[in-house]
Amino acid sequence: xxRTALILGIGNMLWADEGFGVRCVEDLAATLQFxxxxxxxxxxxQGLYLLxxxxxxxxxxxxxxxxxxxxxxxxxxxxxxxxxxxMGAKKMSLHQTxxxxxxxxxxxMGYCPEEVVLIGVQPVELEDYxxxxxxxxxxxxxxxxxxxxxxxxxxxxxxxxxxxxSIDLADPAxxxxxYEGERPSQTLACRSGxxxxxxxx
Numbered sequence: 282x283x284r285t286a287l288i289l290g291i292g293n294m295l296w297a298d299e300g301f302g303v304r305c306v307e308d309l310a311a312t313l314q315f316x317x318x319x320x321x322x323x324x325x326x327q328g329l330y331l332l333x334x335x336x337x338x339x340x341x342x343x344x345x346x347x348x349x350x351x352x353x354x355x356x357x358x359x360x361x362x363x364x365x366x367x368m369g370a371k372k373m374s375l376h377q378t379x380x381x382x383x384x385x386x387x388x389x390m391g392y393c394p395e396e397v398v399l400i401g402v403q404p405v406e407l408e409d410y411x412x413x414x415x416x417x418x419x420x421x422x423x424x425x426x427x428x429x430x431x432x433x434x435x436x437x438x439x440x441x442x443x444x445x446x447s448i449d450l451a452d453p454a455x456x457x458x459x460y461e462g463e464r465p466s467q468t469l470a471c472r473s474g475x476x477x478x479x480x481x482x
Contacts, residue, residue, distance in 0.1 A: 283318055286438050287338035287394065288429060289331070291324040291345050291380055294451070297412035298346050298404035301422070303451065304414060305344035305400070309426045310450055314443030319433075322449040328383060335387045340436055341394040342429045345380075346418070347401030354417030355403040356424055364399045398432050400425045 288309060294300030303323050310321045320338065324331050335341065343364070349357050365384050387393035402425065405415035414422075430440055 283437060284339035285337060286315075286319045286433060286436075287334050287341045288315075288319060288321045288433075289324045289334070289341060289343050290322070291326070291343065293326050295411060297406045297409040298402070298415055298418045299407055300414060301346040301402050301404070301418055301425075302344035304419075305422055305425050305429075307450060308422055309429065310445045310447055312426070312442065313430060313440040313445060315433075315438070315440050315445045319438060319445065320449065321445050321447040323451050324380075325451075328380065329386065331380075331383050332387060332390075335383065335394060336390075336392040338394045340396040340433070340438075341398070342432065343380075343397065343399045344425055344429070345399065345401050346404045346407075347399070349401065349403050351403045353403050353405040354415075354421060356421045356428075357401055357403070358428060359399040359401070361397060364397050396436065398429075400428050 288306060290302035290304070290306030292299045292302040294303045303325065306321050306323055315321070320334060322331075322334055324334075347357070349355065351357060365381055384393060384397075402418050402421045405417050406412065413419075433440070
């Protein structure tokens with residue numbers, strides 16, 4: 282029997298470029314068809330709830346927005362033992378701390394995937410509640426997917442053009458085209474948090 286793979290996007294689509302990982306798995310599932318040995322998962326910010334998926338996988342691809350300290354919009358690939366270090370070097374959000382815990386726990390329990398690759402992008406903007414991916418980050422979604430496809434192919438897991446059905450992706454109502462197209466104007470929607478909790482001027 283061949284190896285099983287987990288393709289995981291993590292992050293929070295509500296905060297602009299934080300949604301990079303989620304949008305990568307969304308687009309990957311919409312454009313590439315993998316076999317049943319591959320699980321495509323929108324991991325969001327679920328943290329330790331992701332452990333069963335890691336346990337079931339032999340190899341894993343992770344998409345995320347990562348503060349590498351590089352120019353905004355830069356794509357960087359990290360593999361193996363370096364992945365946890367980069368996930369936690371400069372934390373941008375709680376989900377990265379949570380995913381470090383996931384990897385550490387899986388490793389201690391002896392079922393972390395044997396090969397892991399992190400395909401990350403340096404974000405442009407995070408402080409935009411309900412915001413879209415910035416153009417420089419959105420432009421890296423397709424290259425990131427191509428890297429994942431080739432990385433998996435080198436390990437015997439191949440895709441063809443098509444779609445991968447997954448019950449572990451976000452609801453279609455949250456797809457990027459719908460989410461961005463239906464966003465209220467700046468005069469109608471607060472961009473930096475919930476206006477109900479801001480003091481009046």
